[in-house]
Amino acid sequence: MKQPAKTVLVAASVALVAVSSAALAQDAGTEKPKPDAYPGKAYSPYAKRSFPARPLWGDSHLHTALSMDAGLFGNRLGVEDAHRFARGDEVMASSGQPAKLSRPLDWVLVADHSDGLGLVQDIAAGAPEVMRSEQGRRWVEGMRKGGQAGVAAALDLITTFSNAKMDPEMFANYSPGSNKYKSIWQRAVDAAEKYNDPGHFTALLGFEWTSLVKGANMHRNVIFRDGPQQAKRIVPYTTQAPVGSPDPLDLYKWMESYEAKTGGSTLALAHNGNLSNGIMFPIDAQYSGRKLDKHYVEQRAKWEPLYEVTQIKGDGEAHQVLSPDDSFADFEHWDVGNLDLSVAKTDDMLAGEYAREALKRGLALEQRLGTNPYKFGMVGATDSHTSLATAQEDNFFGKHTGYEPSPERMSHPFMKTDQGVLHSWQQSASGLGGVWAHENTRESIFDAMARKEVYATTGSRMVVRVFGGWEFTDADLSSRQLAFLGYAKGVPMGGDLRKREGESGPNFLVYALRDPIGANLDRIQIIKGWLDADGKTHERVYDVVVSGDRAIEDGRCATPVGNTVDIAHASWTNTIGASELATVWTDPDFDAAQSAFYYVRVLEIPTPRWVVYDAYRFGVEIPEGARTILQERAYTSPIWYTPAK
Amino acid sequence: MKRLIREPLLHFVVLGAALFAIDASLRENSGPAGDDQIVVSRGRIANLAALFEKTWQRAPTSAEVRTLVDDFVLEEALYREGKALGVDIDDTVIRRRVRQKMEFALEDIIEHEAATDPQLEEWLAEHPERYTRPSRYRFRQLYLNPERHVTTLAADAERALASVRALDEDADPRQIGDPSVMEHAFPDASVAEVVSTFGEAFTESLADLPIGEWTGPVRSTFGLHIVRVDARTPGTLPPLDDVRASVERDWSFAERAAASKRFYGDLVARYRLVIEWPENMQSQTEPKDANEPSDR
Numbered sequence: 055m056k057q058p059a060k061t062v063l064v065a066a067s068v069a070l071v072a073v074s075s076a077a078l079a080q081d082a083g084t085e086k087p088k089p090d091a092y093p094g095k096a097y098s099p100y101a102k103r104s105f106p107a108r109p110l111w112g113d114s115h116l117h118t119a120l121s122m123d124a125g126l127f128g129n130r131l132g133v134e135d136a137h138r139f140a141r142g143d144e145v146m147a148s149s150g151q152p153a154k155l156s157r158p159l160d161w162v163l164v165a166d167h168s169d170g171l172g173l174v175q176d177i178a179a180g181a182p183e184v185m186r187s188e189q190g191r192r193w194v195e196g197m198r199k200g201g202q203a204g205v206a207a208a209l210d211l212i213t214t215f216s217n218a219k220m221d222p223e224m225f226a227n228y229s230p231g232s233n234k235y236k237s238i239w240q241r242a243v244d245a246a247e248k249y250n251d252p253g254h255f256t257a258l259l260g261f262e263w264t265s266l267v268k269g270a271n272m273h274r275n276v277i278f279r280d281g282p283q284q285a286k287r288i289v290p291y292t293t294q295a296p297v298g299s300p301d302p303l304d305l306y307k308w309m310e311s312y313e314a315k316t317g318g319s320t321l322a323l324a325h326n327g328n329l330s331n332g333i334m335f336p337i338d339a340q341y342s343g344r345k346l347d348k349h350y351v352e353q354r355a356k357w358e359p360l361y362e363v364t365q366i367k368g369d370g371e372a373h374q375v376l377s378p379d380d381s382f383a384d385f386e387h388w389d390v391g392n393l394d395l396s397v398a399k400t401d402d403m404l405a406g407e408y409a410r411e412a413l414k415r416g417l418a419l420e421q422r423l424g425t426n427p428y429k430f431g432m433v434g435a436t437d438s439h440t441s442l443a444t445a446q447e448d449n450f451f452g453k454h455t456g457y458e459p460s461p462e463r464m465s466h467p468f469m470k471t472d473q474g475v476l477h478s479w480q481q482s483a484s485g486l487g488g489v490w491a492h493e494n495t496r497e498s499i500f501d502a503m504a505r506k507e508v509y510a511t512t513g514s515r516m517v518v519r520v521f522g523g524w525e526f527t528d529a530d531l532s533s534r535q536l537a538f539l540g541y542a543k544g545v546p547m548g549g550d551l552r553k554r555e556g557e558s559g560p561n562f563l564v565y566a567l568r569d570p571i572g573a574n575l576d577r578i579q580i581i582k583g584w585l586d587a588d589g590k591t592h593e594r595v596y597d598v599v600v601s602g603d604r605a606i607e608d609g610r611c612a613t614p615v616g617n618t619v620d621i622a623h624a625s626w627t628n629t630i631g632a633s634e635l636a637t638v639w640t641d642p643d644f645d646a647a648q649s650a651f652y653y654v655r656v657l658e659i660p661t662p663r664w665v666v667y668d669a670y671r672f673g674v675e676i677p678e679g680a681r682t683i684l685q686e687r688a689y690t691s692p693i694w695y696t697p698a699k
Numbered sequence: 700m701k702r703l704i705r706e707p708l709l710h711f712v713v714l715g716a717a718l719f720a721i722d723a724s725l726r727e728n729s730g731p732a733g734d735d736q737i738v739v740s741r742g743r744i745a746n747l748a749a750l751f752e753k754t755w756q757r758a759p760t761s762a763e764v765r766t767l768v769d770d771f772v773l774e775e776a777l778y779r780e781g782k783a784l785g786v787d788i789d790d791t792v793i794r795r796r797v798r799q800k801m802e803f804a805l806e807d808i809i810e811h812e813a814a815t816d817p818q819l820e821e822w823l824a825e826h827p828e829r830y831t832r833p834s835r836y837r838f839r840q841l842y843l844n845p846e847r848h849v850t851t852l853a854a855d856a857e858r859a860l861a862s863v864r865a866l867d868e869d870a871d872p873r874q875i876g877d878p879s880v881m882e883h884a885f886p887d888a889s890v891a892e893v894v895s896t897f898g899e900a901f902t903e904s905l906a907d908l909p910i911g912e913w914t915g916p917v918r919s920t921f922g923l924h925i926v927r928v929d930a931r932t933p934g935t936l937p938p939l940d941d942v943r944a945s946v947e948r949d950w951s952f953a954e955r956a957a958a959s960k961r962f963y964g965d966l967v968a969r970y971r972l973v974i975e976w977p978e979n980m981q982s983q984t985e986p987k988d989a990n991e992p993s994d995r
Contacts, residue, residue, distance in 0.1 A: 097841050097869065097870065097871035099883065100837065100884055100886040100929075101885035103885070107882060107885070107888070107890055107892065108895055108896060111895075134952065138952075157894070158891075178795065178799075179792075179795055179796050180791075180792030180795060180796055181796075182792075185792075189773060194792060198791040198792065215867075247945075248948045249948075251945070254891075322898075374852070422951050504762045506839070515895070517896070519880070519881070531878065532878055534873035534878065534879075534883045535873075535882070535883060536880055539883070565880040566880070567881060567896075567921075570894075570895070570896065570897060570919070570920045570921070571900035571920065627849070632844075632846065633921050633922070634844075634879060634880050634881075634921075636878075638882050653732075
């Protein structure tokens with residue numbers, strides 16, 4: 055950050071001699087101003103905006119030592135440390151090395167697992183409540199040995215929990231109903247509240263509801279709009295009987311009762327459909343065998359307006375098996391099995407796991423049952439278990455404390471069973487949530503999430519905006535106030551297209567600006583999904599604007615942007631790509647009778663993965679098979695079109 | 700009290716006294732009265748019954764109370780014999796539990812101290828950067844994209860500046876410079892907002908620009924900008940009362956951390972350390988300095 059892009063810009067100038075457009079260049083230094091491109095508005099530079107000027111960056115999924123698995127893996131940093139780190143302070147990581155973000159986040163949600171909150175501190179201490187039970191003693195043993203035995207104990211705990219085999223008598227102390235549990239929750243809320251600083255930094259309140267059925271992941275994070283006054287009147291909902299339940303329908307009931315009891319508001323967002331072995335986005339029946347019905351689709355649509363589409367345990371936007379025509383779909387996948395790798399993945403499971411397919415299924419279910427249960431916006435988050443919200447490749451502290459930076463962290467498997475292997479290099483340094491909120495407060499951020507005016511990135515802080523309407527034209531692009539125009543003539547990400555006007559397809563004003571300290575942009579794509587007259591769903595990826603003078607033919611740019619990554623020196627340059635991209639795109643294949651959604655994917659130029667920085671800094675070899683280069687990306691919430699009835 | 704916090708060894712005395720007091724009350728209550736005597740007091744029996752009730756959600760029957768007492772007697776006897784034989788030595792669980800109890804008790808003592816106003820004032824004066832309300836800017840910018848002015852960027856920037864200066868005060872200057880998705884006008888932007896769009900170098904430049912006139916070019920990570928700052932609200936350090944909660948939070952966090960560090964340091968310093976490092980610990984792998992990619 056201290057070095058502005060001077061050298062890079064000079065290099066860019068040289069590289070772009072051939073492609074510099076004379077027609078565009080004549081804009082600069084014009085002697086007399088042209089009339090404003092957006093008619094009917096006098097020049098009034100500081101006219102009050104009714105929309106947010108910039109996205110607020112945050113992580114909606116962070117674990118601290120209070121989460122039982124995080125604690126077992128060695129995390130000793132609590133709720134306070136998590137907030138200090140997120141707001142930009144340097145903290146000492148559990149592995150004993152200092153850690154600091156390149157830039158502060160604007161907000162964070164500590165979402166510790168509600169089941170077993172505080173259990174691990176007692177395992178570490180060999181507390182009598184734990185030692186009384188056979189399985190408790192087993193974990194205490196593992197922790198005593200430490201190292202890989204400690205990791206094995208943690209995995210055993212997760213397996214036992216996910217198979218609902220926790221010793222009920224022991225677990226009662228770490229579940230709703232006990233005074234101990236209540237006080238742990240209230241202390242966590244108080245600790246977060248200390249760091250909530252309206253206007254500057256927001257500490258959202260919430261928790262993770264960790265539903266697992268036979269190791270298949272149905273996790274949801276629950277977020278409150280409210281402060282401690284409401285949050286302390288309840289304790290989090292759990293998944294273990296008798297109090298909790300693994301069924302999302304029961305979670306929705308609990309959320310409804312929270313609102314009734316406190317007068318507050320809450321929403322949920324699921325994550326890691328990729329580890330659900332097909333049960334995250336059902337099309338016929340729930341995991342329990344219960345048929346999907348009006349009740350299910352209405353409740354899911356009501357309580358789950360968002361989905362966490364990318365995080366350390368893999369990217370969940372699209373999968374190459376489902377989207378063979380999408381040349382960028384093969385990206386940071388964890389597609390070996392379920393969460394604990396007790397059941398291997400088969401291709402038929404994938405359709406119930408990835409966001410794009412879910413958005414398509416939602417259209418079909420809406421036709422069948424009257425409501426689209428998967429009409430969700432998208433955010434990225436870390437799901438870090440280190441209390442450190444790190445999503446940048448060159449500053450990545452891993453999934454849990456066992457994978458904080460070290461010369462060895464790339465070399466041993468992350469998880470290995472008779473069903474398959476996940477390598478530690480497969481951890482994805484991802485992601486972040488960009489929220490178009492008016493103010494940096496709990497209420498404003500929550501409201502933007504509820505209206506889905508949010509987007510996901512894999513760690514970059516690029517600015518992305520998209521507006522859908524019926525009367526955007528190419529001339530709009532010469533406006534010097536795109537956002538004013540976007541809101542005036544269209545709806546932002548997360549919205550529904552207004553009533554159709556004219557005969558053309560919908561058009562989209564879309565633009566992106568690279569992260570001020572990040573990589574240039576390769577291309578902007580619009581991904582369309584639709585439901586045909588026979589009730590079948592389809593998808594198509596359109597390249598809508600690309601850097602340089604590369605041609606787009608029939609919605610596709612076949613020329614790659616290039617690659618500047620120097621693996622040996624863990625570096626890259628902004629000598630390719632563009633610092634910003636903008637266009638107006640009209641759907642050429644629009645059929646007014648078919649429901650559809652449109653979302654934006656923005657790709658950066660290739661940059662090194664975190665393993666490359668590790669290899670350079672520690673002077674170690676990159677493991678064989680590890681991917682070394684990636685194109686960071688952003689996914690916006692969709693804009694939906696529904697035919698008039 | 701401040702002196703007390705600064706004197707960690709005194710904690711140990713205070714803690715010792717506290718533990719001694721608890722121990723004494725337990726002995727009054729029950730427990731070992733002499734080497735060959737086990738006393739189970741009424742207080743201890745009530746305590747055992749309460750523990751039972753917490754687990755089973757009902758009071759124990761008298762038969763169950765007898766069983767609890769028998770069990771306590773056996774536990775006490777085994778505990779004493781075990782201790783005499785030294786089976787508690789080198790047991791990781793016992794060591795951890797003892798350590799945890801010590802740390803817990805110490806934390807309570809350290810946290811107990813409340814800050815005084817002079818201490819908070821001193822803290823505020825020592826850490827102004829944490830509490831200063833950041834500068835805010837009312838400004839406009841016109842952008843020159845280096846990709847579009849390959850060899851003439853500097854000259855084009857000068858021309859753009861001259862053009863905008865030649866305009867009437869209330870004329871629209873937005874067609875000067877290149878089209879960009881960056882906002883043209885910022886009515887009231889904090890430093891954080893400017894940094895998040897234009898980067899740090901650009902933001903730092905704003906601090907020194909004249910008010911109310913077009914000037915530049917100013918460099919950002921994107922290229923050059925012609926800039927007009929119309930108002931600047933410099934950062935101010937608010938009085939303690941306006942930021943008391945934050946100052947107290949940070950003071951007590953730091954105080955707690957420093958006090959425990961000093962205390963544990965002094966504690967360990969009371970011992971002579973003999974550590975037999977293995978040979979391979981002599982040449983540890985040290986990470987290199989963070990690599991800075993070319994535009995960071």
